[in-house]
Amino acid sequence: MEKPKRESLIRELKDYLIHLKDVGYTEIPCEAELLANATTQASLPPNEMTKNKSLTAVQKELGDCTRCKLSETRKNIVFGSGNPKADLVFVGEGPGADEDEQGLPFIGRAGKKLTEIIEKGMGLNREKDTYICNIVKCRPPGNRDPEAEEIEACNPFLIQQLQAIKPKVIVALGKPASSTLLGRSVPITKERGTWHEYAGIKLMLTLHPSYLIRFYTLENRKAVHEDMKKVLKELKK
Numbered sequence: 001m002e003k004p005k006r007e008s009l010i011r012e013l014k015d016y017l018i019h020l021k022d023v024g025y026t027e028i029p030c031e032a033e034l035l036a037n038a039t040t041q042a043s044l045p046p047n048e049m050t051k052n053k054s055l056t057a058v059q060k061e062l063g064d065c066t067r068c069k070l071s072e073t074r075k076n077i078v079f080g081s082g083n084p085k086a087d088l089v090f091v092g093e094g095p096g097a098d099e100d101e102q103g104l105p106f107i108g109r110a111g112k113k114l115t116e117i118i119e120k121g122m123g124l125n126r127e128k129d130t131y132i133c134n135i136v137k138c139r140p141p142g143n144r145d146p147e148a149e150e151i152e153a154c155n156p157f158l159i160q161q162l163q164a165i166k167p168k169v170i171v172a173l174g175k176p177a178s179s180t181l182l183g184r185s186v187p188i189t190k191e192r193g194t195w196h197e198y199a200g201i202k203l204m205l206t207l208h209p210s211y212l213i214r215f216y217t218l219e220n221r222k223a224v225h226e227d228m229k230k231v232l233k234e235l236k237k
């Protein structure tokens with residue numbers, strides 16, 4: 001293998017391992033491969049966003065969901081929050097402890113960072129200008145990554161949420177959200193800042209706020225800033 005490619009792979013692997021540690025793993029999860037495979041199956045989006053139901057109807061259908069084992073350990077379902085008609089939707093991976101406690105997405109440390117990015121960085125109002133949700137609506141115990149079958153069980157509701165909102169731009173926060181929306185394993189540090197499409201909607205990949213907190217380097221801050229600049233430009237079109 002040529003040297004620059006090998007170095008980039010080693011850097012990505014190192015980043016991933018540190019991220020796993022950061023979100024609570026003490027050993028390497030054997031589900032990682034399963035996740036990569038299953039997100040491919042789970043995340044096939046519709047060809048285009050045909051508006052079917054309102055967000056309220058989607059939430060009603062989700063109900064007191066027990067479609068996967070995360071229902072056994074969650075306190076609250078974290079459906080999503082923000083403007084149901086927002087042009088911009090952020091999709092993260094799953095609720096953490098604070099979110100599980102209050103039933104709201106991105107309200108802990110990572111949430112504060114995301115609010116800062118939206119409000120100070122982009123000059124938008126989090127509640128009025130955006131909608132925020134996750135690929136799974138219940139907290140994975142110990143903040144582990146969601147497993148393949150959990151993502152698969154929850155994915156129809158994510159698709160319906162996005163169909164109901166029909167935003168102009170979706171931003172995937174971090175690797176699990178990017179991989180789920182694109183249906184393949186995404187090396188996020190390599191692909192962040194690139195445009196993709198999800199059911200006819202522009203999709204930007206960027207770093208997860210918790211990763212940004214963990215690696216609060218000038219390079220990472222600049223990277224997210226650049227990604228959000230691209231999003232703003234697209235929104236103004």
Ligand code: SF4
Nearest residue numbers: 065068071137138154
């Ligand atoms: S994660 Fe999704 S599918 Fe699983 S129990 Fe929660 S709402 Fe239902």
